[in-house]
Amino acid sequence: MACAMQDGVADLDAAPTLTVEAMRLLTKSSSSTLRRCRRSSVALDPCGAPGCTSAIGPVGGEHGMATVWCVLDDARGPDLRGTEDVNASGKTARDVAAALAFELLAPLGDRYLHTVKVAARAKELTPAVPQSDRELLVVAAWWHDLGYAPDLVQTGFHPVDGARYLAAKGHSPRLCGLVAHHSAATFEAAERGLEADLEEWPREEGPVPDALWTADMTTGPRGEELDYSERLAEILARYDSDSIVGRAMSQAQPSIQAAIDRTSSRLRAG
Numbered sequence: 001m002a003c004a005m006q007d008g009v010a011d012l013d014a015a016p017t018l019t020v021e022a023m024r025l026l027t028k029s030s031s032s033t034l035r036r037c038r039r040s041s042v043a044l045d046p047c048g049a050p051g052c053t054s055a056i057g058p059v060g061g062e063h064g065m066a067t068v069w070c071v072l073d074d075a076r077g078p079d080l081r082g083t084e085d086v087n088a089s090g091k092t093a094r095d096v097a098a099a100l101a102f103e104l105l106a107p108l109g110d111r112y113l114h115t116v117k118v119a120a121r122a123k124e125l126t127p128a129v130p131q132s133d134r135e136l137l138v139v140a141a142w143w144h145d146l147g148y149a150p151d152l153v154q155t156g157f158h159p160v161d162g163a164r165y166l167a168a169k170g171h172s173p174r175l176c177g178l179v180a181h182h183s184a185a186t187f188e189a190a191e192r193g194l195e196a197d198l199e200e201w202p203r204e205e206g207p208v209p210d211a212l213w214t215a216d217m218t219t220g221p222r223g224e225e226l227d228y229s230e231r232l233a234e235i236l237a238r239y240d241s242d243s244i245v246g247r248a249m250s251q252a253q254p255s256i257q258a259a260i261d262r263t264s265s266r267l268r269a270g
């Protein structure tokens with residue numbers, strides 16, 4: 001069975017209706033995430049989505065379709081642990097991510113504009129990552145700069161501060177690691193003497209960080225579309241080439257360029 005609009009009559013009496021609150025309690029202590037799934041019947045078998053192990057529900061129905069909740073095993077599906085409460089309210093992980101980014105970054109003005117465009121760019125780049133990681137990429141893009149929010153500042157290095165906040169919220173080491181290490185953060189961490197703080201989270205190598213870095217490094221500080229050379233030039237102009245950020249971004253240039261090149265290759269390969 002696929003999670004898709006299908007013809008058919010929903011048999012909403014075939015299983016007891018679970019409330020959103022009950023579903024939230026069901027998944028609270030497990031390593032699962034819920035995702036809304038529309039079906040032509042209330043059969044609760046896996047739908048075929050990455051990580052889907054079963055379904056619970058139904059929670060409603062209209063136009064001959066039933067709505068149930070797929071139970072996604074975090075170990076096999078998208079790594080979005082910590083968003084299940086709001087997912088159980090019917091929002092996607094990226095909806096949750098966008099709402100939190102708005103709450104924390106909109107007061108910062110330009111930083112929020114940048115974030116909105118990075119998330120949009122990440123969405124464009126999803127064909128460069130495996131299907132099961134696409135939601136994770138977009139969520140990481142929405143959250144990559146959360147550490148700039150004044151209430152989250154601890155070290156003053158936004159990748160670490162953002163990752164700490166997300167870790168405290170219960171998000172996975174993988175998601176925290178994508179935020180912590182985004183856009184070659186290793187170099188600035190070294191300039192700031194914060195290597196140990198950064199290494200608290202895994203540094204992933206592969207399509208997802210490559211695409212995240214590409215989205216961030218081809219989007220200007222107010223959301224402008226830039227190529228990487230323009231982005232680097234504006235950073236060096238904004239921070240001064242001999243500042244901590246300026247030195248780090250100059251050192252990071254080969255790593256970031258390589259990530260962008262790999263992402264472009266993956267897009268071309270389809």
Ligand SMILES: [Fe+2]
Nearest residue numbers: 118144145216
């Ligand atoms: Fe950014």
